[in-house]
Amino acid sequence: MNTTASVAVDANPDSRNARLSRFFASSLRGIGNFFAGIALLFFLWWLTIFIVTLSPENSHFEDFGIGVAFTILPELWGDGTIPDALTTSGYRLGMGMGIAILLGVPIGITMGRVATFKKLTNVPFQFLRMVSPLSWEPIAVIVFLEWDHAIIFLISIASVWPVVFSTSAGLEKVDPNWFKVARNLGASKLDMLTKIILPAIAFDMLTGVRLSLGVAWIVLIPAEFLGVTSGFGFAIQDARESMSYDTLMAMIMMIGAVGYVLDSICVILIKKYAWTKK
């Protein structure tokens, strides 16, 4: 909401400059830490392969090295292997996560608002949560005619639980007086959901989505080992079977990078919607 009145908080240029300096210093530290961490990881990778390949009988492990993995990356991008894997795995992940969020948020809100529903669903939900997602695979293959659908089902069932429980826990922390005030000011049920409940639980809900994304990304790769002929999981499996270890390592690097980017997007969203003052 924009109003005509102005805010007199940034009036002092000295304090504004000090804040800007602190911001740049903090950003530089963050960027420095990022590159230092990456450099350390790559160094350990290089060192491990270097030590292993000191012995001539282990020389074939050179294909697992960082240098060859980086060398083949442009080739894998150019021949479409990486873009295809990104598209197909991204589609499965997006659909699976979408279903998990669409189911998980309303279920979590109902659990947080209706005590009887929470008591009733506690045992079955905890039971289902503890079943390894990949153990559903044989059933999914029978139920769904297409492998894609089976994989999407596996991702959904793996990632729905963090969304459900985080949303429910978020709602339980909400000050009940907010509902009283909103009702007093004439909020309809839709207003209560969109203007009070969702912003109030956004932080917990997005934290749940972040946890779900981690689970979904981890489940996606082994789920793509079987049946399908596309995606990162298939690319890993294919590289292993054709003994293209440089491709294998390049794909592992891509899986880590994509996972990191997705997690970072969640962190940005969580920071954006977190309203609790530190």
Place this chain on the structure above:
Amino acid sequence: MSIRGTKIEIQELTHRYTPKSPVTFNSITLESPPGEALVIIGRSGCGKSTLLHILAGVLQPTEGKVLLDGHQIEKPSPRWVMMFQAPHLFPWMTVAENVGVGLTFGHWSKKEIVERVTEVINLVELQEFVDNNVQDLSGGQQQRVALARSLVMEPELLLLDEPFSALDAFTRASLQHDVRSIARRLGFNIVIVTHDIDEAVIMADRAVIMAGSPGNIVHELDVALPDPRDRHDPEVQKFRGLLMGAFQEAANV
């Protein structure tokens, strides 16, 4: 802003929380003319907050009814707005968004919301914090935002449940003065529940004392004092003494 007061009629009001629980208060009858500032004082447990919640439509009476200009209160409405002991602001919103939230519930146009919010924010003197997050404000400023959030609805009746008890003495005195002065200027009724005698004398046109278990109205006092009221004024002190005497008598102290 176009606010007017309302005639409040409380008729034979009785309340108990459950059929097995004791009666909170019994057969209370009270009237308040349009624009009056009515203060209800009493010790904890006499049912004064319950009475206020029934006036707000948040609780239902066991027997009896409350009428505003002849219309029975059965549920909450922006026409009668309640302010609580704590401001209960929405912490993800700015000052302006908090103040205008009730108007967004009523689907007002963006232009109208901006106009009314700006007007009310000026009224409570928070214009320099309009785009600040409410968590950046002091307790007194937050309570002013809560007051603005209520006033923007142009209520006929503002209900206050010990609204300043969590504030420091200076902020409390300033808000007591401001709420009374705004209510008089705009003409709406206020009903305040408090156990602070000073607050009652500073804010009331009329004070009623509730006591007993089940609670009932045991004394009424017209606080016929000019405005602005200074708590050190001998006339104010005289009314304070009168109210304190009646309060102590009612409480058998």
